[in-house]
Amino acid sequence: MSIENDFSLIKDYDNNYCLQVFNLLPVAFTKGKGCYLYDTEGKKYLDMIGGIAVNCLGYGNPKLTSAISKQAKDIIHACNYYYIPQKSELAYRLCRASFADKVFFCNSGAEANEAAIKLARSFFYYKDINKYEIITANMSFHGRTMGTIAATGQEKFSRPFEPNVPGFVHVPYNDIDAMIDAVNPHTAAIMLELIQGESGVNPADKQYIQEIRKLCNEKGILLIVDEVQTGVGRTGKMFCYQNYGVTPDIMTLAKGLGGGVPIGAMLCTNEVATGFRPGDHGSTFGGNPLACAAGNAVLEVFEEQNIIDNVREVSDELFEKLNTLRSKYNCIRSVRGMGLLIGIEFDDSITAQGMREQLMTMGFLVSAIGKSTIRLAPPLILTKAQAGSFVRALDKILKNVSGPKNVFSKIKDAFPSKKQVKDNVSKIGSAKIDKLDTLAVTETKPAETPDGEDD
Ligand SMILES: Cc1ncc(COP(=O)(O)O)c(C=O)c1O
Numbered sequence: 001m002s003i004e005n006d007f008s009l010i011k012d013y014d015n016n017y018c019l020q021v022f023n024l025l026p027v028a029f030t031k032g033k034g035c036y037l038y039d040t041e042g043k044k045y046l047d048m049i050g051g052i053a054v055n056c057l058g059y060g061n062p063k064l065t066s067a068i069s070k071q072a073k074d075i076i077h078a079c080n081y082y083y084i085p086q087k088s089e090l091a092y093r094l095c096r097a098s099f100a101d102k103v104f105f106c107n108s109g110a111e112a113n114e115a116a117i118k119l120a121r122s123f124f125y126y127k128d129i130n131k132y133e134i135i136t137a138n139m140s141f142h143g144r145t146m147g148t149i150a151a152t153g154q155e156k157f158s159r160p161f162e163p164n165v166p167g168f169v170h171v172p173y174n175d176i177d178a179m180i181d182a183v184n185p186h187t188a189a190i191m192l193e194l195i196q197g198e199s200g201v202n203p204a205d206k207q208y209i210q211e212i213r214k215l216c217n218e219k220g221i222l223l224i225v226d227e228v229q230t231g232v233g234r235t236g237k238m239f240c241y242q243n244y245g246v247t248p249d250i251m252t253l254a255k256g257l258g259g260g261v262p263i264g265a266m267l268c269t270n271e272v273a274t275g276f277r278p279g280d281h282g283s284t285f286g287g288n289p290l291a292c293a294a295g296n297a298v299l300e301v302f303e304e305q306n307i308i309d310n311v312r313e314v315s316d317e318l319f320e321k322l323n324t325l326r327s328k329y330n331c332i333r334s335v336r337g338m339g340l341l342i343g344i345e346f347d348d349s350i351t352a353q354g355m356r357e358q359l360m361t362m363g364f365l366v367s368a369i370g371k372s373t374i375r376l377a378p379p380l381i382l383t384k385a386q387a388g389s390f391v392r393a394l395d396k397i398l399k400n401v402s403g404p405k406n407v408f409s410k411i412k413d414a415f416p417s418k419k420q421v422k423d424n425v426s427k428i429g430s431a432k433i434d435k436l437d438t439l440a441v442t443e444t445k446p447a448e449t450p451d452g453e454d455d
Helices: 007-017 062-074 085-097 109-125 146-151 176-182 206-219 289-304 307-328 352-361 384-401 418-427 450-454
Strands: 029-033 036-039 044-047 102-106 133-137 168-171 187-192 222-226 250-253 264-268 332-338 341-346 367-369 373-376
Touching: 044 384, 062 289, 085 102, 085 264, 085 289, 102 109, 109 146, 109 187, 109 222, 109 250, 109 264, 168 176, 176 206, 187 206, 206 222, 289 307, 307 332, 307 341, 307 384, 352 367, 352 373, 352 384
Parallel strands: 133 168, 133 187, 187 222, 222 250
Antiparallel strands: 029 036, 036 044, 102 264, 250 264, 332 341, 341 373, 367 373
């Protein structure tokens, strides 16, 4: 039995048999190529969210897919009793590209952060120093495990699961005085995202991070940067800390590292690595040949195709165009971020969910954060032409709802209800895909903007 192309069956099965922990949008994707996704009806979408910063090489990258299929034929899993060549190689590549001397592999961002938290504590334990507390920022997001919800500076993620793991303190972000006040003799580490991705794409100030590094040095505290979302080229450098002129003691990665294959990593210096001894930490699947082969292929493609240069060039143009739009429409409150991690915040007249749904109807995928911000984290191979098509779609929506420099009185009517969007999304696009080739997708000449489909 295959339900792959029957959306109503997919939906029914999900509703009946999957735990409903997500508010799903009414669409299922069955194919992808480059920066485009295709749903069960054959409708094409420009993916401006990239599986939430995961699909850094887009869909169907030849090197990545052939590395995965070759590895699947050879060995998918051996186990951590033995040396794993793909793991050794990926560790070498990551250390060569960063401040780090050692890597621990796992399967997700939360797991990487768990490893970082444990390491920060055990590092001092083995030195016989009573430091265990970890300071993190308000509005941070570090994952969904018991340890990482305690680290996360947003109560909504931990309240139903209380009591929380003790030993975490939260302070306002970008506030050095608050950080200094929070430090005490038991502080083991400061753990921060350099851009708070899940709470609205808020970058840390450069001076703030530099002062934190100084503070850590003075007080003998470890600096952990959570680069689960910002790492692997997302911000126009291989790692976001490289934008800040500091090096951390511990860094965590996940999302983009496997190009879509689940993998997490915790990186640290040789000195900090003394905090883990054999038996202190582990993972059955962490560092498995398949995930590490994917990671190696991703990093090879980065080098061969100058992916990070592309991030910088497309980002510059996208920011410029979005800021031009901002000066045209009062309802855009701010455009912020770095590289290809961008938040666009609207005033109260536009809801993030409404904007996301409107864009989706027009064939563009973004995520909605909170009430008023949409987030872009597209594949890092996005072209300028594709970025331009997104900005034109946004322009078209804003023109329809407001008119330049106008009062936004009609905005509520302009956004369709959830039901309308649901009907629309399932109606649009009638051609079933038999073969992806028939959709005439090319990478060199991007298909014209999907925004016309709505007309
Ligand atoms: C900064 C940050 N840390 C940790 C996580 C958790 O990663 P995962 O969902 O892979 O556990 C996320 C996920 O969005 C994240 O953005």
